[in-house]
Amino acid sequence: MESQVKRFPAAALESKVAAALRQAGASEESLAAAVRAMLHASMVGVDSHGVRLTEHYCQMLAGGRLNKNPQLSVDIRAAGSAMVHGDDGLGHYAAYKAVEVGIDLAQKAGVGAVGISHSSHLGAAGAYALAGAEQGYVTFATTNTDSMVALFDGAARFHGTNPLAFAAPVPDSKPWLLDMATSSIPMNRVLLHRSLGLELPEGVAADAHGVATTDPDRADMLLPLGGADYGYKGAALAGVATLFSALLTGTTLDSDFIPMYGGDDISTPRNMGHFVLVVDPNKFVGRDMFGMMITRYLSSLRAAPVRPGGERVMAPGDREWETVAQREEQGVPVDPDTERFLGL
């Protein structure tokens, strides 16, 4: 795939993406958040949530689904809890704001739990967990998304690929970072296999009747993490994302979203909810001891013996940080449509 795409330096992408969103009318503050989150995704290798979304966001700004000039409001509900109202702007803006609010709360209360309402697509949830960890806090970020994944034993799309993202600070190192969909694969993996004519692994997708299939042309929905036997766990984890993001915030359920793509309506805001939890290690074991503990834990993890045929044992985030290093050197691969749209 990558042979068909050209690579561009992050700095060039950053200014082109910002220019496109500016041209589409987005306020400087809201577009800066979107650029930051898209560049995060593009640098760590989550290209589906990276700069290729610029065109989509520009269309939604033009259509009116996204408010060009959102005025965020923060409602502090108690010492450790708040709601951020996204004013229907780019979701990245509200989500980064929630991390800031969460940190402010956690500094005093030890923990900050922040719900976000009236938001929209926030890109990769890991961007927000990371933002908290980079400032020294254990951070959890989640969102619900458009229905795409069957329930265990289900025959229809119910939950979204609902990510759970966790990150934790590591002294003198990049953070521990987990950003996982609660399905085994994302829908665009199905599309990729379709275009390449490659079979899918077992237990990751189902046809329109909910029957598991490895044929990408017949795949109509995803299956939850855990596959044919243990998919009830993945389905329940998707429910955790919905519980925190939608039920606690009073926003839209997965199956009620106006479709992100492909629907007629690009003018009605989607009232998407997210949730961010920030924990201050200083109010638990203490920052220094936490740093020593996680350092020892990660050393022990990375030194674990490898199974025959295995490559090596990595901590969550290790692969991402390697991708960042590689892309800092070689540039970020950009698909031809996005290259054209950004005028690269």
Added chain:
Amino acid sequence: MESQVKRFPAAALESKVAAALRQAGASEESLAAAVRAMLHASMVGVDSHGVRLTEHYCQMLAGGRLNKNPQLSVDIRAAGSAMVHGDDGLGHYAAYKAVEVGIDLAQKAGVGAVGISHSSHLGAAGAYALAGAEQGYVTFATTNTDSMVALFDGAARFHGTNPLAFAAPVPDSKPWLLDMATSSIPMNRVLLHRSLGLELPEGVAADAHGVATTDPDRADMLLPLGGADYGYKGAALAGVATLFSALLTGTTLDSDFIPMYGGDDISTPRNMGHFVLVVDPNKFVGRDMFGMMITRYLSSLRAAPVRPGGERVMAPGDREWETVAQREEQGVPVDPDTERFLGL
């Protein structure tokens, strides 16, 4: 299996388990918590963490690993955060206390994050998530446990089966309840298959070299949820349990635990850590609206179409509540060793 076991009413078990722990010298307060948690597990069908553990706990009380008369101490660190020191007593006592503390914090701060140190085996983590949900709070409970599960591509036991338990209140109904190991199966499933001479499913266990096996006699460690292809997700989720339970609380890492079973040392406390998070819906969307949202979400989930060959679509906890109803009527199955030990 169940044909070899007799069934007993919950009330009879409750008094016999309490009597055994009392006989072993446990204080009334600490044994009451252990009885409650064991009965929870036995009633919902998690027999591995139910009344059969009574004998084990009695041995540990006799050996000195468990303090017979623990004096819990609660250190409120900030408006939303606290540490509970378990004084090396039965872990259930410290864990239920942490839920209480978390609720007290959440009532004012909107959220309560409580670390637990100097604890021991707490039984089923779901008992504590449930205790919070029964009082109206969205609750998360986790613990790390003895190394038993390989890392992704690993060839040695690293994490425990590290459970993540979430529960949420549902108006006029039993709570939404998820209590999942981050491995696909527990180790006693391997032992069961060994005794029955039954093959294991693919991708759930590995031999002593870390090579996946379906032969229960060769299985030496478990594999993380997600199997051969997506086990990096399960391994990372096990890491989430360790992050909150051990790294934030400064307690023992999975691979450093004195073995729960089978080791020589039953006199040294294990300094196990756990973590409980309590969220008050009233500080977010509001209790009434939350109740309406989760009711609508669960109706929609349970009404989802079923795949051909599937039984029906259930919400997390539905199977457990059915088991409770069945066992309230028919009694709890008790294995012969436990029956003998309890003098049933």
